[in-house]
Amino acid sequence: MPDLPSPDEIEAARTPAGGWKRDQLAAWGVPWPPPKGWKDELTERWKAARQDGAPPPRASPADFAQETLDFG
Secondary structure (H helix, E strand, C coil): CCCCCCHHHHHHCCCCCCCCCHHHHHHCCCCCCCCCCHHHHHHHHHHHHHHCCCCCCCCCCCCHHHHHCCCC
16 A cells, blocks of 8 residues: 655655656555645645544555545
């Protein structure tokens, strides 16, 4: 299962050019090309999991990009 990164981990993974590598996004369960809103969706999922009182999640469902993200 892919890791669900914290907002700091997302920012730390930026390339010197300011983007993200395809393999890094794949590790987080984000499809290529990354759809609009992918970073906000990962951040919101991470925050929601922490608000529930659970420890920060380290994985998301395998179908994360297809069923969870609403890019419509």
